[in-house]
Amino acid sequence: MNKLREKLAESNHDFRATTEIFPSINVDKIASSLQLDETAEENGRNNSPPTSARNFDALERAIVERIQDEQKAAHQTVEDNLQLFSERLASSTYVGRKIFAMPHCRTSGRMSARLAAGVLI
Numbered sequence: 001m002n003k004l005r006e007k008l009a010e011s012n013h014d015f016r017a018t019t020e021i022f023p024s025i026n027v028d029k030i031a032s033s034l035q036l037d038e039t040a041e042e043n044g045r046n047n048s049p050p051t052s053a054r055n056f057d058a059l060e061r062a063i064v065e066r067i068q069d070e071q072k073a074a075h076q077t078v079e080d081n082l083q084l085f086s087e088r089l090a091s092s093t094y095v096g097r098k099i100f101a102m103p104h105c106r107t108s109g110r111m112s113a114r115l116a117a118g119v120l121i
Contacts, residue, residue, distance in 0.1 A: 025070055034062055 031037065039059050043049070049057040056064065 025067070030063075030066055034059070034066065036063075 036059070043057070043059065049055075
């Protein structure tokens with residue numbers, strides 16, 4: 001029952017929960033999911049890869065791939081947010097022009113600046 005509870009409590013992503021846009025990678029979670037400790041011990045007993053090896057072994061490639069996947073996901077997040085902010089800014093500028101062009105609509109300069117900056121959207 002405890003194993004089931006732990007499994008349900010696990011996060012489904014490889015980063016620490018935070019309010020930061022680019023959260024830190026949860027190294028312990030990645031190590032656990034790739035079974036780094038077990039595989040490293042086994043590789044050490046087998047002297048694999050040899051000290052003269054020039055290329056990464058399977059475990060090292062898996063680590064690099066996981067970090068690259070996280071990098072790609074972070075890049076996509078930036079792209080998505082830039083697109084969203086661009087759309088919001090374009091929308092707020094258009095809405096702002098329409099509102100301020102109406103003769104019966106009176107807003108303070110502060111309100112118009114906030115609206116133009118997309119704060120109220």
